[in-house]
Amino acid sequence: MRTLRQYLQALLNAKKLLAYTFLLCFFLWVTTPFLMILLKSFGRNWFGKLWFPPEFTLDWYKWAITVTNVPEVLRNTLVIAGIAVTISTLIAIPTGWALGRRQIPGKEVIMSTILLPRMIPPIAYALGVAQIFYRLHLIDTHIGVAIAHVAICAPYAILVLSSTFEGLDERVLEAASVCGANNLRTFFHVTLPLVMPGILSSIIFTFTTSYNEFTLTLMTYGPKTITLPVRTYLAVGEGYWEVTSALSMILIIPSLFVLFMIQRQVQPEKLVGGFKGV
Amino acid sequence: MSDWMIELVDITKRYGNIVANDHVTLRIRRGELMTLLGPSGCGKTTALRCITGQNIPDEGRVFIDGKDVTDVPTHRRELGMVFQNFALFPHMTVFENVEFPLMIRRMDKSERAKLVRDALKLVRLEGYEKHYPRQLSGGQQQRVGLARALVYRPKVLLLDEPLSNLDAKLREEMRFEIKDLQQRLGITAVYVTHDQEEALALSDRVAVMNKGCVQQVGTPAEIYDHPATKFVADFIGLSDFIPAKVVAVEPERVVLDVQGERIAAPPSESVSPGLDVLLFIRPNDVRLRAAEGDRQPNEIAGVIAKSTYLGDKFDYRVDVHGVEVRVQTHGAERFDNGQAVYVYLPHERCRIILESLVCPVR
Ligand SMILES: Nc1ncnc2c1ncn2[C@@H]1O[C@H](COP(=O)(O)OP(=O)(O)OP(=O)(O)O)[C@@H](O)[C@H]1O
Ligand SMILES: [Mg+2]
Numbered sequence: 113m114r115t116l117r118q119y120l121q122a123l124l125n126a127k128k129l130l131a132y133t134f135l136l137c138f139f140l141w142v143t144t145p146f147l148m149i150l151l152k153s154f155g156r157n158w159f160g161k162l163w164f165p166p167e168f169t170l171d172w173y174k175w176a177i178t179v180t181n182v183p184e185v186l187r188n189t190l191v192i193a194g195i196a197v198t199i200s201t202l203i204a205i206p207t208g209w210a211l212g213r214r215q216i217p218g219k220e221v222i223m224s225t226i227l228l229p230r231m232i233p234p235i236a237y238a239l240g241v242a243q244i245f246y247r248l249h250l251i252d253t254h255i256g257v258a259i260a261h262v263a264i265c266a267p268y269a270i271l272v273l274s275s276t277f278e279g280l281d282e283r284v285l286e287a288a289s290v291c292g293a294n295n296l297r298t299f300f301h302v303t304l305p306l307v308m309p310g311i312l313s314s315i316i317f318t319f320t321t322s323y324n325e326f327t328l329t330l331m332t333y334g335p336k337t338i339t340l341p342v343r344t345y346l347a348v349g350e351g352y353w354e355v356t357s358a359l360s361m362i363l364i365i366p367s368l369f370v371l372f373m374i375q376r377q378v379q380p381e382k383l384v385g386g387f388k389g390v
Numbered sequence: 391m392s393d394w395m396i397e398l399v400d401i402t403k404r405y406g407n408i409v410a411n412d413h414v415t416l417r418i419r420r421g422e423l424m425t426l427l428g429p430s431g432c433g434k435t436t437a438l439r440c441i442t443g444q445n446i447p448d449e450g451r452v453f454i455d456g457k458d459v460t461d462v463p464t465h466r467r468e469l470g471m472v473f474q475n476f477a478l479f480p481h482m483t484v485f486e487n488v489e490f491p492l493m494i495r496r497m498d499k500s501e502r503a504k505l506v507r508d509a510l511k512l513v514r515l516e517g518y519e520k521h522y523p524r525q526l527s528g529g530q531q532q533r534v535g536l537a538r539a540l541v542y543r544p545k546v547l548l549l550d551e552p553l554s555n556l557d558a559k560l561r562e563e564m565r566f567e568i569k570d571l572q573q574r575l576g577i578t579a580v581y582v583t584h585d586q587e588e589a590l591a592l593s594d595r596v597a598v599m600n601k602g603c604v605q606q607v608g609t610p611a612e613i614y615d616h617p618a619t620k621f622v623a624d625f626i627g628l629s630d631f632i633p634a635k636v637v638a639v640e641p642e643r644v645v646l647d648v649q650g651e652r653i654a655a656p657p658s659e660s661v662s663p664g665l666d667v668l669l670f671i672r673p674n675d676v677r678l679r680a681a682e683g684d685r686q687p688n689e690i691a692g693v694i695a696k697s698t699y700l701g702d703k704f705d706y707r708v709d710v711h712g713v714e715v716r717v718q719t720h721g722a723e724r725f726d727n728g729q730a731v732y733v734y735l736p737h738e739r740c741r742i743i744l745e746s747l748v749c750p751v752r
Contacts, residue, residue, distance in 0.1 A: 293490075
């Protein structure tokens with residue numbers, strides 16, 4: 113009996129070890145390229161097959177900021193992301209509500225139509241968008257690039273929000289009204305706090321999608337609407353790998369910041385409520 | 391002031407082709423606990439939702455405290471309700487959950503805190519103020535639900551199967567706790583359940599429902615001893631139904647023909663000679679003795695078809711001229727399979743039920 117238990121325990125430990133090993137591999141696989149870029153952006157005189165730079169410098173960041181005009185590029189990126197997030201969220205809230213909470217005929221068809229821009233190759237889709245925008249004079253405008261981004265941001269938002277709204281327990285809302293709350297107060301005190309985490313994660317998704325979007329921007333941008341990913345790509349062409357690395361780092365920082373901020377806002381233990389059993 | 395706290399008058403509610411409530415009329419007294427009892431899908435929740443205002447009846451009126459509230463929205467009906475799935479606000483602490491009805495009523499902060507403390511004390515949950523619902527056990531969550539329903543002293547407490555998500559032991563414990571609270575506060579309560587034991591233990595009066603109709607309204611004893619329909623008899627406790635024909639209607643008894651034998655039953659409404667009826671009796675009211683000597687009045691001859699030992703009693707199936715009669719005895723005397731017996735149906739325990747009667751309370 114005892115040996116059996118020890119055996120099981122050992123197996124469990126082995127399983128744990130395996131899980132940790134996998135996790136570590138995954139972590140390394142994700143972080144190593146990132147580390148390379150980080151080192152590249154600070155390293156000087158780092159050539160050949162050395163694994164570590166011999167000297168460190170901040171020059172590449174100075175170059176990146178002055179030569180590639182990072183402040184304006186960053187502003188473009190944020191403005192475009194901001195517009196894309198706003199439009200996507202405004203579209204996704206009613207659509208997600210309808211898809212998540214109402215019986216709609218042909219729900220699956222609507223869902224796959226919404227996801228269509230994500231299914232076809234981005235470059236093909238972007239080409240089509242560019243042709244239309246050219247005719248509408250939307251090329252090289254913030255709103256134009258943002259609208260192009262909405263095509264891929266909104267599906268995410270709708271997907272996330274429809275499942276958020278679907279998970280909203282009707283009976284909890286009814287409980288609020290029996291407690292004396294009218295529709296407006298039920299909305300502000302119960303519905304909104306319960307769907308807020310879903311809305312926030314939809315915002316994270318759409319923001320990072322737009323912020324990092326390359327293909328669609330490439331086909332719709334112009335001198336006035338260069339975004340960070342496009343600028344980074346152009347820098348690769350210009351041949352300065354160190355500057356490109358510094359740009360990449362700048363590109364990453366706001367993403368990490370947003371993720372961190374919102375992670376703190378969302379407290380998972382408040383979300384799963386209700387009862388055990390059934 | 392009207393005697394009735396809640397009145398459902400001739401309520402009909404349809405969902406498409408389904409008639410969920412079919413001319414339901416229910417009147418609930420002040421301070422009374424009434425249960426709506428019936429099998430799944432019989433329309434209990436539908437009736438309750440007509441009281442809360444979540445359902446607008448297709449026909450009929452709803453009165454609370456003498457006022458016609460049929461067109462008053464839920465949030466202005468001043469109700470307290472406990473839900474089967476607890477329906478607590480998952481993003482609020484226990485304190486905030488219980489405070490919610492007071493906050494909605496824009497009550498003063500310190501007044502609120504006092505009332506919440508009182509309510510939590512009432513349900514024995516002091517010290518859990520800062521917990522979130524998911525950190526509590528099912529029984530504790532339902533206590534929070536109860537405190538939230540009672541905190542602003544509503545006129546009416548509604549409970550829709552509040553205990554069916556709890557395990558059997560806790561269920562029994564909470565059952566008495568709810569009854570005790572209801573009596574101490576003197577609040578009018580409507581309790582929905584499909585558990586007949588729960589209904590009998592808790593209620594001042596029970597309304598038995600089936601297929602959208604109210605079958606009978608009465609005290610637990612009335613329902614058990616004088617079921618109005620076959621359904622009520624069958625739904626509550628064990629029953630024997632023996633086909634019979636009315637032979638004679640006399641002032642203090644009705645004589646029945648059961649498989650050619652004469653059985654006397656107490657007088658019953660709306661029976662006339664020649665009518666086919668059911669003779670209803672509880673298996674533990676029937677008595678057996680070995681078939682010796684002369685038969686007494688209300689005794690019929692039978693043969694033991696099957697016997698089962700149940701620990702504290704014996705359960706027999708007796709073949710009486712082809713009709714199976716179930717008998718439960720506590721006596722020491724045992725009967726064997728195939729043994730000839732006399733089955734005694736005590737006159738005062740016999741009831742006459744019309745099988746055709748389906749929706750008696752209109
Ligand atoms: N919103 C609805 N839409 C359509 N049909 C409904 C709806 N609500 C209830 N019904 C139907 O009305 C009938 C009565 O339902 P109700 O919920 O009142 O039963 P119940 O007695 O509460 O049953 P249970 O014990 O299972 O809760 C059922 O046949 C049910 O299918
Ligand atoms: Mg129900």
